[in-house]
Amino acid sequence: MESQFRFTHPLYKILGMLYLLIIVGYLLLRSNNLSYSDVKLVSKTTRSRVSLKPELQKYFVKTSKCQIPFVDPFNDEVMKIYKPQTLVRCSNESDLIWTEYNKNIKRHVLHIDDEVAFKLLNNTESEYNCFYQEIKYGNSADTYDNLGLKKYFTNGYVVPLHVEGLIVECQTAEDPKVVLQKDAFMFIQYRPLPKDLNQPRSARKPSVIMYGIDSLSRINLRRTMPKVFNFLQGPGWYEMQGYNKVADNSFPNILAILSGYSISAAREQVCDTDVKGCLDDMPMIWKYFKNASYLTGYAEDESDSNHFNYMRPGFTRKPMDYYFRPMLRALESEMDVYRLPEHDYMRYCLGRRIANRYIYNYGRQFAQRFVHERPIWGMFWSNHFSHDDTFMPSSMQEKVLGDLLDFHEDGDFEEMIMIFFADHGTRFGELTTLKEGFLEERLPMMFIYLPPWFRETYPSYAQALELNQHRLSSNYDLHNTLKHIVEIGGIPDGPELPKSFDCPTCQSLFYPLPEDRTCSQAGIVDHWCTCEPYLLLKDQEWTEPIAHSVIDRMNEYFVQKNLSKLCSNLTLNYIHKTEIKTGLDVNWYDEIKEVETSVYRIKFKVEQNSADFQATVVYNNSTQKAEVDVEKISRTNSYKEDSTCIDDKLAKLYCICFSDLKS
Template structure:
């Protein structure tokens, strides 16, 4: 009997233990499931992989009553036949002999020399060496530097003087023959104490704004070449403006629209000619408004020749922002060795021992780290060199760009700032433009806006509007108004509203709902750049040839008006790539064909001169065979850098094939045809 009782007691113990284990496992599973649902177990870079996917594939970026922008699969078969991921090319395989670190306690930059690296460079001999730097001295003109100051020798642990903003450093043997161990360059955002202003009335919290720009990168190509970056941009607080449509052909007018609210032509009539010396200083640039609202301001680009405000432009005569990188860049390009990729030699790839864009984005990182937790800042940091010439080269920079974003996340900068991660336009030249979706690749730049948690909590109506506007048509002018709105949120000095974009009176801040039935004209987007309405391909030489030929006639007439006929070849049609008819939304196409006297066409053709390709959107009169087109709105879809060296007129350059630049065998072929 006692044995039976003992056995039963043991059985109860076992059953009790099993129940306890089952309950414990269920609790652990429940906690894990809850944590996973809240993304608590995953770092920021992987959180978005947990977001539920739509069951049906996306068909449109925008689908409203007046605008259908079709979604493009970046990995479709046609595109993937062209796509070849690029490998990152490093500029130096040597470890850094000299490095710099910011000391947060003393708020100063400190130079360090690594003796072990020096020993390796000297093959472990007892050779003595010295290190020195030369300070980059700013010039009298805002866009230049004068020279380098005298050598300043230093040892490891040297604290950089607070007035120094850029240096060229060099370590070399102490005795003849002098051997240079390593040469490098550093730029510094120095700490600036808060101003001791008298007590002012308390205003709303001012959000900082950092604009991180990449030239020629469409939303389609971002997904294709930098999927990890795209993945990061799907995280909480990020909003993709999928209806964002460029308003002009190349960088300058698109960027000018964002930063000033003007196009070059209206600026010429109402403010000044942006080609004239001093005009850019007069333009109502957005940084002036930020500066007036007590923001610190910064601006940097990575190519001096192709800078937005210096490429065939006069640049600035006065320093436009508090932290202006261009004079430092001019020194780096002059004093440091450079390397260009053999197949894409237009842009510098390496400046000294570093990839060119690293200087720019490091400058952005320093600017943000130094000030974002203490005061409101605005800065725009732009790279051209790794995306302009090769649409697939961004794939090699993916880890670098992602690293920048993760560093800002680690520094908690995203807790304070609005970030605008954007481009000016998509790919304008090359094979991607020949794809079925090439028209969209060119006209739909990427645009992502991040709102920090406190901003989302304080302004829920703005968040709801931005969420809604992700799938509505928007433009550069809307972004300009949004930047002005951000300033107004923190309070303008006089309490007044700021002027909105001049060129688009119907444009608005993206923090207010955009109209559902918005058209391109209401967003300040001209017909040629508009992606809202469908086109249908038409065939038949008897129909398509007169359209292309009439466009070429307008181009040749343009040369006459501009007095360029003695320099630019008269263009002749080679063949037509494609002709499309604008059908419009919710229209019976067959009925329209019967009724139309005039119609809008999109024609892409090649001329005999240097095999140049063009794409034009025209109003064509079927009875008169006349194409009505603004020549300066015609897209050149092949590079023209070697075709128009005989003229300086930047508006005419895409269309001019200079007599001196005509390819020789082309010349004989054209002569035979003409004779």
């Protein structure tokens, strides 16, 4: 009787029902897509999975011809210098003016918050007025015209369709007028579908959004943005752990992705990217997408460091359907600008907002307006919080995670392929001096997301991407993949698009990469290649002739470029370290004594302004002559104050101007 009572008592029936409801609720949560509410649950489970990787994973890539060692992002050496950053806010005030997109009328609406106004008016009922000025495109692709006339507006004002940017201001009604708040808003205005896109298509076309962060390696992403990294472990995401950059800084790496050309090949085959009008003529990837009926968009957050304008001529014609640069120039000119004291080059705040918030809000609007109606391609890039401070991405972690979650909540991931990527890793600073600094610089993050319908329709492409995660890949492969996406859903049996010019052996990542792939087959020259280990030489004095020979080549370079009257001859100060290239059967972390060989990697400092360089050298020990491509030598500390006397973009890395010499 006692046993029967224990299991039939009404209290136990209630507990049983509750338990059953909990199980059902859990299964329902698992079957639904992620939302803000269940991110914590997923983060917790993925964190436990990810935290095991540093212990279990030894290589990013381990094939017969390429071994890229895995780097623990929290190893003892790096933790001595790692300083997580705190987010600096641009304003602590609540928004007096905010915008809403009305889906019914497909228009943007301005709202005014009376409660915020009451506080800004010192808790009085004083009258105030709000005005806006339109930001207008200028005569060239890269400029804006003067702001339009001030126009008065009230709460619920519907923004005219032709307006793409506004500067807004509310001020007291009585003299002397006091500005309560000034702000700026950018708009992606809706465009109806063209008639031809209303017709049935042969195949569904995936949209593509490229979300880029400057100077962020896959190692530093794990270190500074672990929550973002956890999100990127979800279903449909693929990390290209063998992705290796092909050039030094931003422009050549981005050019390789977007055009399939290196700077030198473009000069020989198409045009000189230093000459005005060339960038308009280059066969950029967005032109192929546009020809395939895609709507195109592009935005960056720092006009002085824009990929196409930093020491480049920019565009003479508007390159995309939605091009943010003129709006950015207006923001930088018309709004209060704040730069972080320790990083005074980049603009951090534009008015009340962090600079990159305009960029990714623009990208989100672009997706919201169109991704569920038509195919789109867009690239949205941020420089200012990652370029000058290796660890500042840690302060932006919640913002970036929020961006990805917003795309998810909007349902955009159901329609689009996302490429979450960087141009290169950290090129300057303390991180480059560590043992893994060589890898930090050369291994930018690269994640590719495929929506569920795409994985179901093209299972072989998803399987190839899964396989290619741990094989060597490069910018040129990504270029070919973008071309492949253009071809998907195109004309049946139509002509294949031209693949990357500079790498005939590169391919789409939707096909399996060769297991025995080498750097040369991926279009990666020896100086940037991370496939083969270089082991440290203990006797650095023995390697001084190598450094002297490299410096001789650099001084000869100044003569060849007719720069010897402007640039000082370089002389050796000391050698940081010299490493020797070995076979794949040698452990990366071993140390060896002097060995007679032909390929070295040497990092040294010159006397002139304490400039640091790193070179990959073929050195003949008998003749004591170095074979080195000077324009492939890395400058590993800042050079912006050393070469103000010349404009040559490559020579600036190596030139120490007589006029800039420090005592």
